[in-house]
Amino acid sequence: MTKTESKSKFNFFKMFWEGFTNMTTLGKTLWIIVIIKLIFMFFILKPLFSPNYLNKNFKNDQDKANHVRKELIDKP
Amino acid sequence: MDFFNASSVVDWSRLQFAMTAGYHWLFVPLTLGLAVIMSVMETMYVRTGKEEWKHAAKFWMKLFGINFAVGVATGLILEFQFGTNWSNYSWFVGDIFGAPLAIEAIIAFFLEATFISIMFFGWNKVSKKAHLTATWLVTLGATLSALWILIANAWMQYPIGMEFNPETVRNEMVDFWAIALSPVAINKFFHAVVSGWGTGAAFVVAISAWFLIKKRHNDFALKSIQIGAIFGFISFVLLAITGDGSGYEVAQKQPMKLAAMEGLYEGKEGAGLVALGVLHPSKSDKSNYDDENDAFLFKIELPKLLSLMGYRNFNAFVPGIKDIIEGGYTLPDGTMALSFEEKKMRGEKAIKALANYQVAKEEGRNDEAAGFEAELQENFAYFGYGYLASPERTIPNVPLIFYSFRIMVMIGFYYILLFAMVWYFYYKKTLTANRWILYVSLWSLPLAYLAGQVGWIVAEVGRQPWAIQDILPVKVAVSSLEVGSVITSFILFAVLFSALLIADISIMLKQIKKGPEDTDTDSVY
Numbered sequence: 001m002t003k004t005e006s007k008s009k010f011n012f013f014k015m016f017w018e019g020f021t022n023m024t025t026l027g028k029t030l031w032i033i034v035i036i037k038l039i040f041m042f043f044i045l046k047p048l049f050s051p052n053y054l055n056k057n058f059k060n061d062q063d064k065a066n067h068v069r070k071e072l073i074d075k076p
Numbered sequence: 077m078d079f080f081n082a083s084s085v086v087d088w089s090r091l092q093f094a095m096t097a098g099y100h101w102l103f104v105p106l107t108l109g110l111a112v113i114m115s116v117m118e119t120m121y122v123r124t125g126k127e128e129w130k131h132a133a134k135f136w137m138k139l140f141g142i143n144f145a146v147g148v149a150t151g152l153i154l155e156f157q158f159g160t161n162w163s164n165y166s167w168f169v170g171d172i173f174g175a176p177l178a179i180e181a182i183i184a185f186f187l188e189a190t191f192i193s194i195m196f197f198g199w200n201k202v203s204k205k206a207h208l209t210a211t212w213l214v215t216l217g218a219t220l221s222a223l224w225i226l227i228a229n230a231w232m233q234y235p236i237g238m239e240f241n242p243e244t245v246r247n248e249m250v251d252f253w254a255i256a257l258s259p260v261a262i263n264k265f266f267h268a269v270v271s272g273w274g275t276g277a278a279f280v281v282a283i284s285a286w287f288l289i290k291k292r293h294n295d296f297a298l299k300s301i302q303i304g305a306i307f308g309f310i311s312f313v314l315l316a317i318t319g320d321g322s323g324y325e326v327a328q329k330q331p332m333k334l335a336a337m338e339g340l341y342e343g344k345e346g347a348g349l350v351a352l353g354v355l356h357p358s359k360s361d362k363s364n365y366d367d368e369n370d371a372f373l374f375k376i377e378l379p380k381l382l383s384l385m386g387y388r389n390f391n392a393f394v395p396g397i398k399d400i401i402e403g404g405y406t407l408p409d410g411t412m413a414l415s416f417e418e419k420k421m422r423g424e425k426a427i428k429a430l431a432n433y434q435v436a437k438e439e440g441r442n443d444e445a446a447g448f449e450a451e452l453q454e455n456f457a458y459f460g461y462g463y464l465a466s467p468e469r470t471i472p473n474v475p476l477i478f479y480s481f482r483i484m485v486m487i488g489f490y491y492i493l494l495f496a497m498v499w500y501f502y503y504k505k506t507l508t509a510n511r512w513i514l515y516v517s518l519w520s521l522p523l524a525y526l527a528g529q530v531g532w533i534v535a536e537v538g539r540q541p542w543a544i545q546d547i548l549p550v551k552v553a554v555s556s557l558e559v560g561s562v563i564t565s566f567i568l569f570a571v572l573f574s575a576l577l578i579a580d581i582s583i584m585l586k587q588i589k590k591g592p593e594d595t596d597t598d599s600v601y
Contacts, residue, residue, distance in 0.1 A: 010202055019197030026138070026587065027196075030145035033579060038149060040572065045156070049565045052159035053555040054167060065245045068167045072245065073431045075463060075552045 079473075086551050088562040089161040092569060094536070096153050098529055099573035103147025103580070105528050108222065108269055109276010109311075110140040111215035116303055118211050122204045132299050134199075135592035136280065137211075139584055141196060146580040151225070153569060161562060165543050165553035170246035172238055172255065173228050180224035188217030222269050230261035233535075234329045235544050240456050242433045242449055260325050264535075267318040270311050271528055274491065277308030278524035281498060283588055285517040288508055296592050301502055309495035315488050320385055326538075327386030328408055330545060332400050332470060333538035336477045338382060340396040341371045343405065347394035348377035349385065352482065355475050362468040366398050397474075401467040414458075416467040419546075423462025426455035460547045469549075472540040480530035480537075487527040494520060 023031070054064045081087045114136040121129035155177065158166045166173070194202060194210035202210070231237075237254030238247040249255065281304040287297035326334045334340075339355050340347065353375030358364045383392040387408065395413070399405050403415030414422075429452035436445035464470060498517055501507045507514065539545065543553035 010206075015197050015201050016193060018201075019193065026142075026583070029583065030142060033576075034145050034148065037146075037572075037576065041149065041152060041156075045153070045565075045568060045572070049561075049568055050153075050156040050160045053161075053163035053557070055159070061244070064167055065243075068164050069245045069430065069434060071164050071556070072168075072552065073427060 083559055085161075085557050085559050085562055086554050088559055088566060089157075089554050089557075090550060092161065092562060092566040093154065093157055095566065096150075096157065096569050096573065097532065097536075099577065100147070100150050100154060101528055101532055102525060102577065103143055103150060104222070105272035105275035105525070106143045106279055107140065107147060107218050108272025109274065109279065110136055110143065111218050111276075112273055113276055113280055113303060113307060114140055115208075115211050115215045116307070117299075118208050120303075122208050128295060128299060131592050132296050133211075135296070136300070137195065138587055139283075141192075142583050142587065143580060144192070146576050146583070150573070150576065153572075160565070161555055161557065162543070162553050163555040165548060167245065168247060168548055168553070169231075169544070170238075170244075170248055172231055172247055172249050175249065175252075176224040176228040176231075176255075180221050184217050184220035184224065186217075187220065188214055191217065219269055222272070223265050226265045226268055227256055227258070227261045229535075230258050230264045231255055232542075232544050233264075233539060234258055234260040234325075235547055240453070240459075242430055242452055243437075245430075260329060263318060263321040263325050267315065267322050270314045270318055271531060273311040274308060274315055274488075275524045275528060277304045277311055277495070278491065278521055280304035281308060281495070282518045282521040285514040286588070287591065289511065289514050289518065291508075293591050294508070298502065298507070301498060301507065305495045305499040305502060309492060309499060312488055312492045312495065316492070319485070319488070323385040324388070327394070330539065331395050332397065333472065333477070333534075334386060335395065335397045335400060336472050336474045336538055337481045337534060338394075339371045339375075339474060339478045340382075340394065341365060341398050343394055343396040343399040345383065345393045346380045346391045347382040347386075348379045349381035350375050350377050350478075350482075352376045353478075355478060360475055362471045362474075365401070365468060365471055397471055401470065416461070416464075416470060419458040419461040420464060422455040422458040423460060423464075425462075426452050426459045427462040429455070456547070458546060460542060460544070460549045460552070463549050463552050464541065469541055472538050477534055477538045480533040484527050484530045484534065487523045491520070491524065491527075 054067070058064045058067055080091070114133050117129050117133035117136065120126070121133055158173070191210040191213040194207065195214050198207050198210060235247075236258055237249060237251035239250050240246075241248050255261070280300050284297040284300040284304060287293045288301075323334070326337070335343075338347075338350055339353060339359070341359070350372075354373045356369050356371055356373055358367060358369045359371055380390040382394050384390050386392065386394055393405060395405055400413070401416045403413045403418060405413050407413050429448045433445050433448035433452060436442070436448055461470075494517065497513060498507070501510055501513055541549045541551070543550045
């Protein structure tokens with residue numbers, strides 16, 4: 001990675017592009033961890049093992065409200 | 077008394093949330109603390125022009141980035157659980173919980189994520205001051221994230237600013253600022269964030285001590301200890317102050333939690349603060365809350381300090397567990413405390429009114445429905461008591477809270493002393509000649525993390541049996557799931573978090589061993 005002395009007009013996207021293309025092994029490792037983690041969380045954990053209980057079992061807000069009301073009234 | 081019932085959905089859901097929250101709180105404090113430290117070091121660089129400060133800032137920024145990348149979004153797993161395991165709670169709280177979390181995601185996270193890219197990619201591409209601004213904005217973003225989460229948690233401890241709508245079965249926010257500026261929220265925010273600062277400082281001093289022990293990068297290590305020790309000392313002193321504030325708020329709003337923290341069964345005027353003590357084993361059985369045994373086998377008490385902390389009056393009456401259950405004492409607002417039986421009766425009235433309201437509405441008896449709604453609102457403050465079969469159900473796990481609180485406080489005072497000593501040796505330029513203080517600084521690091529964990533145990537186990545103080549007990553908040561599905565998700569979350577923690581530690585250790593030389597490039601990453 002060479003040092004750049006230029007202070008010419010700042011380009012946010014150019015900074016991003018250069019940052020990503022010149023990333024070190026550590027940076028790439030961390031990005032892989034982030035991506036794998038998010039894929040695992042959102043495409044495996046959430047839909048298969050942690051779905052929203054009310055969204056999964058009830059069609060609309062009225063049904064959800066009725067369910068929760070029943071739970072509140074009937075719970076021992 | 078069962079500590080954990082392996083066939084209980086409630087117990088597994090609680091354990092799962094505790095496990096994931098505990099793991100999450102391993103990453104967050106370091107993010108909060110390192111953010112400030114790296115910002116201060118970069119400020120030193122911009123002010124002095126000395127490259128050594130830039131190298132130091134970049135090294136800690138690298139470790140910040142590792143911790144941030146591995147820990148980011150782990151908080152979402154806690155949010156997943158609200159929808160899966162705690163659906164009754166999730167619906168019941170309405171937008172009160174959702175709004176702060178949404179604000180956190182939109183404002184705080186995007187602030188962090190936007191400026192973090194300039195922080196890592198922008199060296200030598202933007203001016204020094206612009207880069208420094210970005211670094212401080214990352215720190216601000218991380219801190220703002222904590223703010224909104226803690227506002228949401230504070231509402232669970234002290235529900236305020238809402239009205240319950242029996243039609244939708246949801247609590248509706250009627251006063252956003254009452255929630256956002258709740259004294260519990262403000263105090264909790266400062267205490268939690270400053271605890272992160274303390275953890276970050278302990279981390280920096282520990283790692284720097286390691287470099288000095290290894291006789292590597294001495295100048296860098298000494299500069300880091302200079303900042304870390306001062307910042308750490310200030311942080312832990314602030315923790316003592318905000319901790320006092322927490323004690324005051326707990327006394328006012330959650331007297332049972334305070335009684336559990338102190339092992340106080342019989343209330344008294346001029347109550348002392350227990351510095352050290354061993355609880356009588358019989359009190360582990362909650363049904364013995366009013367037996368003849370002294371609560372303690374042994375204790376050292378600081379006279380009158382509990383009254384002072386809780387009520388700002390050396391002679392104030394501090395109710396014990398028995399008093400809170402039996403009622404009949406004067407509350408801070410001048411009213412008389414209700415007994416458990418009275419609260420239970422009101423709670424049962426509220427639950428019955430909710431049921432009757434629904435039937436009346438369905439049958440078109442709107443005038444009657446209005447009457448039931450009024451009865452519900454009148455007794456809503458005690459709604460949760462209607463579910464509790466006996467007064468013992470209102471008592472949290474006293475030994476766990478009592479000992480956790482003492483561990484947290486002792487570590488806090490230990491670190492005030494440790495940072496003072498480190499700074500003293502640094503000032504006298506005798507740090508490297510006194511290697512024992514370096515070893516102590518290094519090996520003390522786990523204590524900083526332990527303090528954070530037991531602090532949350534006090535806050536959250538002390539809140540039991542409530543998901544929302546006085547209004548919704550945990551056993552009603554939980555979803556009607558099969559226990560097997562909760563166990564499965566528990567195992568998966570444990571595996572995920574363990575893998576992330578192992579990755580975090582191993583990558584960090586590798587970079588620490590490399591030391592700060594490699595940071596002398598344009599990009600830290």
